[in-house]
Amino acid sequence: MSPQLQPFVPFDLERWQSTWEHRVRFNLSESGVHALTVAELLALAGEGPATIQDLPLGYGQSDGSVELRRAIAALYPGAEAEHVTVTIGSAEANFVVCWALFGAGRRAVIVAPTYMQMWGLAENAGTAVAPLWLRAERGWEPDPDDISRTIATGTDVVIVTDPNNPTGHVLSPEARAFIVARARAVGAWLVVDEVFQGAERAGRATPTWWGATDRTIVVGGLSKAYGLPGLRIGWIVSPPDVKRALLERHDYTVIGPGPLTDRLALLAIQQRTPLHARTRTILNANYPVLADWLTDLDDGLAWREPECGAICFVRYDHPVPSLDVVERARAERDVLLVPGDYFGMPGHLRFGYGGRTDDLHRALHVLTPALRESWRV
Ligand SMILES: Cc1ncc(COP(=O)(O)O)c(C=O)c1O
Incomplete structure (x- = not known):
């Protein structure tokens, strides 16, 4: 008999999205805005196709080209190119960080709800997870008593996603200062996933946590x-x-980024002001469409206006599992949503509203009967 596969905690959210996102008519599972084309990025940067056509497709510099690392470092006060490792998505970034910090018998505090990648990696590594819950009734801020209680002696790592996914909340300076103080007091690593930084609807970028400890x-x-x-x-x-x-660890995962994406990433960082403005324009055009629709849909819905990201996390007041709600929307209406259960929050749905505005209108229109029917059960 062949050996069994190892037991494994899968990443339900990504499995759900990866399975369906390219097979549905309307994808409301995305947390970012609809993407630019290569031509749009080159035009924004004032570059012609030769910028990429003439690139030799050899191996790139494993930690990212020095030009790209310098451009990234300039976004973080006090950082230099030698502080920066370029990865394949922030997904690989989170993975190698967790690989370095997690292990059997370790303890991680994770601010939740959250994108469950680091949580799942902790469980797979035998690291105990203590959630530090953001409280809906406090506008998605944590309770200070919870901060003191969870970030206790013996904590090896504190993990924060700020701005947060799925709530779209940016932590208050007070909560941040308290988390930093506790992490410092107990000697824990502080890992902050800032991938949503720059997608603030009001245009005020969330300050980086870099240098906090x-x-x-x-x-x-x-x-x-x-x-x-x-x-x-x-x-x-x-x-x-x-x-x-x-x-x-990166040597074992992907070796490094390719020259093509390294070069395009450099252009993107150089063009971050217009790119962030584009993101903001999309978010501010679309959020009212979603909010008006939610208001009309059902009296029992509750959500807090997201400050950041193309995501809105909505609580519904019906005794139907969120997995059933999203499966019905997908199977019957070809619309992909994310169930709250994939963030450890039953009774919630995450709506991604960063698509093209006319598509969003159409998607919400077909979703209306699906949700009403789900909730009537
Ligand atoms: C908080 C957070 N971190 C990391 C990722 C992974 O993003 P990517 O690898 O596309 O940069 C996501 C994707 O949704 C996310 O929401």
């Missing part, structure tokens, strides 16, 4: 605020000795 590692990327998820470029900013440990 000397054990802080931040993750960023081009998928959300830049509208370029298909470039698959993310990065880690870390102390140089941590970078060495991360690169040892």
Whole structure:
């Protein structure tokens, strides 16, 4: 008999999206805005096709070209190119950071609800997870007592996603300061996924957590605020000795980014002001469409206006599992949503509203009867 596969905690959210996102008519599962084309990015940068056509497709620099790392470092006060590791999406960034920090018998505090990648990786590594819940009744802020209680002696890593997915909330300076103080007091690593930074609807960029403690590692990327998820470029900013440990892992995952995406990523960072403005324009055109529709749909819905990202996390007041609601919307109406259960929050749905405005109108129109029928059961 052949050996069994190892037990494994899958990443339900990504499995759901990867399975269906290209097979549905309307994809409301995306957390970013609709993507630019290569031609649009080149035009924005004032470059012609030769910029990429003439690139030799050899291996790229494994930690990212020095030009790209310098451009990224310039976004983080006090950082230099040697603090930056370029990765394949922020997904790889989170993975190698977790690989370096997690292990059997370790303890991680994870601010939740959240994108469940690092949570699942902790479970797969035998690391105990203590959730630090954001409270809907506090406008998605954590309770200070919960911060003190969870970030206790013996905590190895504190993980924050700020701006947050799925709530779209940006933590208050007070909550941030308290989390930093507790992480410092207990000597924990502080890992902050900032991939939504730059997609704030009001245009005020969330300040980076980089430098909060000397054990802080931040993750960023081009998928959300830049509208370029298909470039698959993310990065880690870390102390140089941590970078060495991360690169040892990166050698096992992907080796490094390719020259094509490295070059396009450099153009994207150089054009971040117009790219972020484009993102903001899409978010501010579309959010009212979603909010008006939600208001008309059902009296029992509750949500807080998202500050950041193309995501709106909505609680419904009906005794139907969120998995059933999204499956019905997909199977019967060809619309993809994300169930709250994939964030550990039953009774919620995450709507992605960053698509083209006319598509969003059409998707919501066909979704109306599907949700009403689900909830009538
Ligand atoms: C908080 C967060 N981190 C990381 C990722 C992975 O993004 P990517 O690898 O496309 O940069 C996502 C994707 O939705 C996310 O929401």
